[in-house]
Amino acid sequence: MSEKITMGEFKQVGENCSQYQPDRRGLQASMAVTGENEVSCITCRNWSGKRCVIDAFDNVAVNLGILPEEE
Numbered sequence: 001m002s003e004k005i006t007m008g009e010f011k012q013v014g015e016n017c018s019q020y021q022p023d024r025r026g027l028q029a030s031m032a033v034t035g036e037n038e039v040s041c042i043t044c045r046n047w048s049g050k051r052c053v054i055d056a057f058d059n060v061a062v063n064l065g066i067l068p069e070e071e
Contacts, residue, residue: 007040009066014040016064019056021045 014020023045041047046054061067 005061005066007042009061010042011038011040012064013057013060013066014042014044017041017044017056017060019044019046019054023047 020039020041022039022043041052041057044052046052046056051057058067062069
């Protein structure tokens with residue numbers, strides 16, 4: 001996964017991920033950062049803080065054109 005993912009891209013992936021599951025702890029942390037209660041990878045219980053523990057992020061990001069498809 002690229003280190004250059006923006007908060008908007010995390011939100012876009014989270015909104016389009018069928019595996020998104022809200023995590024109250026992440027939700028509170030996100031509200032402190034963004035001031036909003038929003039769906040984002042950052043607020044998903046599958047997000048470890050650095051990566052998606054079920055590997056859904058890369059698949060969704062590739063499908064949305066955020067990340068290039070691996071060859």
